[in-house]
Amino acid sequence: MYDTRTRDLKEIVDREGLVTIYCCGPTVYRDAHVGNLRTFLLADLISRTLQLQGLEVDLIQNITDVGHLADDFQGEDKLLAEAERTRIDPFEIAREFEDRFHQDLALLNVQPARAYPRASENMQSMIESIQRLIEIKSAYVGSDGSVYFDATSFESYGAISGNKLEALKPGHRYEYTDEGGKKFHADWALWKLAGARTQMIWDSPWGLGFPGWHIECSAMSIDLLDAHVDVHVGGIDLRFPHHENERAQSNSLTHSEVVQTWVHGEHLLFEGKKMSKSAGNVVLLKDIKTRGIEPLALRLVFLENRYRSQMDLTWAALEAAHATLRRWKNSMAQWGEAKDLKIDLDLSQAFAQDLDTPRAILRLRAIEKDQTIGNQDKRAIFLFADQVLGLSLAEIPMSKPITGEVQRLLDQRVIARKTKNWSQSDSLRDQLANLGIEINDGAAGQSWHWK
RNA sequence: GGUCGGAUGGCCGAGAGGCGAGGCAAGGGACUGCAAAUCCCUCUACACGGGUUCAAAUCCCGUUCCGACCUCCA
Incomplete structure (x- = not known):
């Protein structure tokens, strides 16, 4: 897989048959849109590919239900803003969207992770991590009473994103608002005092407050994966600052390189534009269903594009995938009912080589047309591929009972x-x-x- | 401004020195009461300008354009 830190293809190495994966999960203040889902699917594809190779996978995906720490005084916690708007308890909102997140994943045949730890339920671990960071002088209590990570204490800061501390000069893009207690502009908050906030705050050695966004992933990956993450998955936008900061924290805490390979999924455009509320093109899985398109058609569209390239999702592409999927399921039914699998080297190589799913799909189309391959073999090869593709190809297409x-x-x-x-x-x-x-x-x- | 990607036919998209992927759409044909589905056929492209080479979409240099990240984001 392509490792963002070393900027090179890197082999995923198992430890006695086991590979650990950590995937940055959703912030549950709204529905996950199809772009988020693409990233979650990436973790699933990596996991399934490793399983195809006979490895055991231990996947952890966090749920950010504390809301992100705002970086300037104008910024509002997303969960609390939503709670304010709807007048519903913030935790209730978080649970609601967390449920829907799981439903969406299920519709896309994403295999469940071993655990979905919630930030709000790992407060003690985060507080202990922060305490330890202060002890080892990687963090300090700022002049405003909040706790900050000392970016200059971590030698290889910038390794993932390519950002250099000196180059991270404040103020060239946003109107810079100084965050009171920091010693250095690139430092970031580990624990923020509550201030005027009354909800979603916890007690800590530094007073009532809430954790910084990055510390949850450090704390939970160290706890749940024993400080050894073979593959860390997330969206490209998280490369900086989130993963850069997470790495600084985790490595400082453990004195080791916690994450072996950083895998980042590229972003998705919809009809040529970045998905955003202002462009009005945020698409949810729900919207796809409303159009009469199978959720798994979305999965197929994603598979037809490489995870590392930006892709432009369109309704036309979704409809085409819907048709392909239907055709494949019909063909599968015609090819018999056998459950045998037949290994196809081209396919397993495509998966193994940096998740080249477009090549795998291409190969399937070729097999579909190949007159020298018998129907039984076609079915067995498709079933083999479906272990990774996860398209439920053996499913009978007409599933609803008729009225x-x-x-x-x-x-x-x-x-x-x-x-x-x-x-x-x-x-x-x-x-x-x-x-x-x-x-x-x-x-x-x-x-x-x-x- | 810094860093990193990209530009391929009507559209989407692989490929990474030689024999021109594939899909979708479109057109023609077979089939059909008519359709649909299916099958067959057709449409031949690599942003621009230089260079290297027997040979460049592919390598090198330059140009233009697009996008990502640069403290909200998957």
Whole structure:
């Protein structure tokens, strides 16, 4: 896999058959949009690929339910802002969106992680980590009483992002608002005093307050993965400052390189534009379903693009993937019912080489068309690929039971066709189409399937 | 301004020195009461200007444009 820190392809090395993965999870103040889902899918693909190679995977994904620490005085905690807007308890909001996050992952066939630790439930561990950082002089209590990490104490700061401390001069992009108690502009808060805040605050040796955003990942990955993360996954935007700071904290705490390989997923555009509220193009999995597109079509679209390249998601691409998926499922059903797997070297190599899923998809299309490969083999190879692709290819495409009304219309149409009442049969076909049924008239008579 | 990616046919997208991926859309044909689905056929591209080479989409130099990150973000 491509490692952001060394800027090179790096082999993922197991330790006695085990690989640990940590994936930065959602901040649960709103629904995850399809861009977030692409990153979560990346962790799933890495995990499934390793499993295909016979390795055991231990995956941890955090839930950020404390809200991000605002970096200037204008910034508001996202969760609390949402709580204020909706007048609902912030923890209740967090749980609600956390549930929906899990539902979305399930619809995309993302295998569950071993644990989804919540920041709010690991407060003690974070506080202990901060205390230890102060002890070893990597952190200090600032003049405002909050605790800050001393960026200059960590020698290789900037290794992931390429940023140099001297170059990180404040004020070139945003109007810089000095954060009171810092000694140095690149330092960041580990524990922020509550100030006027009354909700989502905890007691600590430094007083009531809340943790900085980066410390949760350090604390939880050290606790749950025993300070050894083989693969750390996240969106490209987290490279800096989040992962840079996380690495500084984790390595300082353990005196070791905690993360072996940093994998970053590139961002997603939608219809050519960055997804943002202001552009009005934030797309949720829900919206895709509303359009009658299968959630797994989204998974297929993502697989058709390399995780390291920016991709432009479009409705046309989603619809094309929906059609491909349907065709594959139909073909699979025609190819038999066997559950045998057949290893295909091209496919396993494509997966193993920096997750080249586009090449894998290409290979499948070639196998699909290849007349020298028998149906049984085709099915077995597709099933082999599906272990990583996770597209439920063996699923029978028409899964919903039909209603009595649909059955009645179908029966009427059979009669209409027998009596060559074409106008009635066409009108019935239209009615059925509105109900989501597609009609095929073949030599053997009428057949149908869900669109 | 700094750092890092990218530019491929109507559209989306692989490929990384030689034999021109694939998909979608479109057009033609087969099939059909008509459709749909399916199958067959057609459409031949690498931002621009130099250079290296027997040979460049691919390597080098320059230019233009687009994007990402640079303390909210997946």
